[in-house]
Amino acid sequence: MTCCSIAKIVDNEQIRNGCYTMKLEVPSIAGGCTPGQFVLLRGLVAGWPYLRRPFSIYSSDGETKVDIVYKVVGRATSIMSGMDAGEEFDVVGPLGNGFTPDETCTHAVAVAGGIGIPPLAFFCQKYVDLYEHTTLVLGAATREELLVPVGLVVQGVKMATYTEDGSKGCRGTALDGLAGVIGETALEKDAVQVIACGPREMLSEVAHLCRERGVACQVSVEEIMACGIGACLSCAVPASAGGYLHACKDGPVFDSSEIDWERWLET
Amino acid sequence: MNLEVKIGETVLATPLVGASGLFGYGNEYEGLLDFTSFGAIVTKTVTLKPRQGNPPPRIVDVGVGIINSIGLENVGSSVFLGEVLPAVDIPCKLFVSIGGETPEEYRKIAGLFTGSGRVDALEVNVSCPNVARGGIAFGSDPESTYRVVEGVRVETALPVIVKIPPLVAGLEEVCRAACDAGADALTIANTYPAMAIDIDRARPVLGGVTGGLSGKAVKSISLALVWKAAGSVSVPVIGAGGIETADDAIEFILAGASAFQIGSVVLRDMGAPSTIVEGLRTYMQGKGYGNLPDFKGKAAGEEDTGGEE
Numbered sequence: 001m002t003c004c005s006i007a008k009i010v011d012n013e014q015i016r017n018g019c020y021t022m023k024l025e026v027p028s029i030a031g032g033c034t035p036g037q038f039v040l041l042r043g044l045v046a047g048w049p050y051l052r053r054p055f056s057i058y059s060s061d062g063e064t065k066v067d068i069v070y071k072v073v074g075r076a077t078s079i080m081s082g083m084d085a086g087e088e089f090d091v092v093g094p095l096g097n098g099f100t101p102d103e104t105c106t107h108a109v110a111v112a113g114g115i116g117i118p119p120l121a122f123f124c125q126k127y128v129d130l131y132e133h134t135t136l137v138l139g140a141a142t143r144e145e146l147l148v149p150v151g152l153v154v155q156g157v158k159m160a161t162y163t164e165d166g167s168k169g170c171r172g173t174a175l176d177g178l179a180g181v182i183g184e185t186a187l188e189k190d191a192v193q194v195i196a197c198g199p200r201e202m203l204s205e206v207a208h209l210c211r212e213r214g215v216a217c218q219v220s221v222e223e224i225m226a227c228g229i230g231a232c233l234s235c236a237v238p239a240s241a242g243g244y245l246h247a248c249k250d251g252p253v254f255d256s257s258e259i260d261w262e263r264w265l266e267t
Numbered sequence: 268m269n270l271e272v273k274i275g276e277t278v279l280a281t282p283l284v285g286a287s288g289l290f291g292y293g294n295e296y297e298g299l300l301d302f303t304s305f306g307a308i309v310t311k312t313v314t315l316k317p318r319q320g321n322p323p324p325r326i327v328d329v330g331v332g333i334i335n336s337i338g339l340e341n342v343g344s345s346v347f348l349g350e351v352l353p354a355v356d357i358p359c360k361l362f363v364s365i366g367g368e369t370p371e372e373y374r375k376i377a378g379l380f381t382g383s384g385r386v387d388a389l390e391v392n393v394s395c396p397n398v399a400r401g402g403i404a405f406g407s408d409p410e411s412t413y414r415v416v417e418g419v420r421v422e423t424a425l426p427v428i429v430k431i432p433p434l435v436a437g438l439e440e441v442c443r444a445a446c447d448a449g450a451d452a453l454t455i456a457n458t459y460p461a462m463a464i465d466i467d468r469a470r471p472v473l474g475g476v477t478g479g480l481s482g483k484a485v486k487s488i489s490l491a492l493v494w495k496a497a498g499s500v501s502v503p504v505i506g507a508g509g510i511e512t513a514d515d516a517i518e519f520i521l522a523g524a525s526a527f528q529i530g531s532v533v534l535r536d537m538g539a540p541s542t543i544v545e546g547l548r549t550y551m552q553g554k555g556y557g558n559l560p561d562f563k564g565k566a567a568g569e570e571d572t573g574g575e576e
Contacts, residue, residue, distance in 0.1 A: 001298065002298070003298070003299065004537045042535055050329070050331070051328045224324045224327070226326050226335075229295050229299070230291065230295055231291035232289055235326075236320060236323040236325055238322070238323075242319070243319040
């Protein structure tokens with residue numbers, strides 16, 4: 001159940017230039033969160049901007065602690081990068097609808113672009129046993145941009161790494177990786193479930209490819225939000241049925257067919 | 268100690284009111300907010316037909332507050348009355364914010380709430396664009412304010428609160444027009460026209476280009492407007508704009524507000540409603556006040572000699 005409480009930093013570690021993992025002690029959330037859900041954080045420190053900021057849950061020990069991964073992109077994340085163990089956040093969560101695993105599928109393919117990896121890593125950790133094969137496709141521009149959080153190696157999950165400059169893994173994008181996996185296995189389309197998280201343009205391409213191949217696809221999206229519970233209606237995502245969905249309450253995980261990608265890319 | 272406030276014939280248990288837009292239709296914060304601290308909450312603005320709202324991004328954090336451009340997204344009057352309203356279950360009064368594109372639409376929607384039971388008052392959002400006048404807000408001049416409120420008054424026996432936009436020339440005239448047309452109370456004010464620009468992309472941040480600024484940045488401006496409005500009308504004034512602490516709320520009451528609204532602060536602190544009401548009690552106890560009228564407007568008697576600088 002969603003609640004508002006205090007999260008205390010256990011550990012805040014840089015995993016590569018500008019990217020960090022943060023372990024938070026927050027029993028009210030750790031006990032009941034699922035992959036794809038998120039938390040809203042407001043640092044209880046001087047200089048924090050006005051609103052809380054949303055972060056996907058990267059992992060949970062199921063009892064007291066959750067981890068998030070973040071990249072320094074603005075004032076809030078910059079402040080977070082300087083916070084130490086023992087410092088606190090006002091936190092709301094767990095929020096939103098997570099991924100829905102489809103046990104009738106034999107293959108799960110998780111496609112992560114850039115900083116999109118956290119909810120997919122959580123998915124792989126939690127649901128690996130439900131599928132015969134689970135593949136995590138990681139894509140980034142360069143080796144330096146590639147985000148492989150510490151402790152990600154999950155038994156039974158096949159990792160496929162792509163960089164656009166070929167400096168690590170295969171040369172290409174996460175989308176090439178997805179096309180390769182779907183293509184190579186010559187699977188029945190009903191046997192594959194794709195889940196994805198990353199930049200909006202990438203998600204749009206993943207959604208397009210999956211639609212072409214007739215493969216089911218769930219995406220975890222990002223939009224600027226405020227309340228996190230569907231009250232303020234800030235985090236609008238154009239809906240294919242017309243009007244808008246709201247990332248916090250209807251998502252952040254959507255079936256990719258629910259989103260009007262063309263309209264969303266224009267914004 | 269008695270914190271009750273009367274708006275028309277409706278009695279609020281406390282002077283703290285949840286501002287329109289932040290609290291959805293009433294139930295969204297169930298289990299998260301202490302609704303017993305609230306005298307009432309105001310719903311999102313409901314219009315006759317559903318509205319899709321503005322393209323994203325709809326909100327931007329500017330540090331001292333937020334700018335929003337939701338665009339009045341709402342489910343429309345028929346879904347609101349048929350599905351949403353019957354499910355509202357909160358232990359405080361419920362005010363419904365209503366909006367329209369013509370005075371006729373305001374009149375029609377006001378009529379729909381007569382006898383709906385759960386609704387305790389209507390808050391008329393006259394910041395909606397007046398389509399017949401090129402989209403200028405109804406509340407920007409006394410005459411169109413009068414026309415909107417007059418129609419609503421005819422249609423409903425519920426208390427009518429008129430929410431006045433902040434940057435209007437002749438605020439007192441607009442306030443008086445609303446009262447002449449039958450308003451039982453005024454909310455002063457709405458969000459302030461504002462914008463933010465993405466300097467990398469060299470374009471406005473918000474999908475709606477401009478939006479409304481709220482949060483602590485606007486508190487002192489709203490306080491002066493409340494002081495001005497309270498001095499020009501005899502109906503209760505509900506102060507709104509950037510109230511985040513008990514001290515802020517007390518300032519508004521001392522300026523002449525009978526009640527006050529909070530909004531943006533709950534986006535950062537869900538404990539704010541109880542903290543504010545607790546702090547208000549402590550202040551009243553310390554000063555020996557038993558009721559809000561004991562100090563309402565106590566700082567408002569002074570003449571304005573400061574000008575604008």
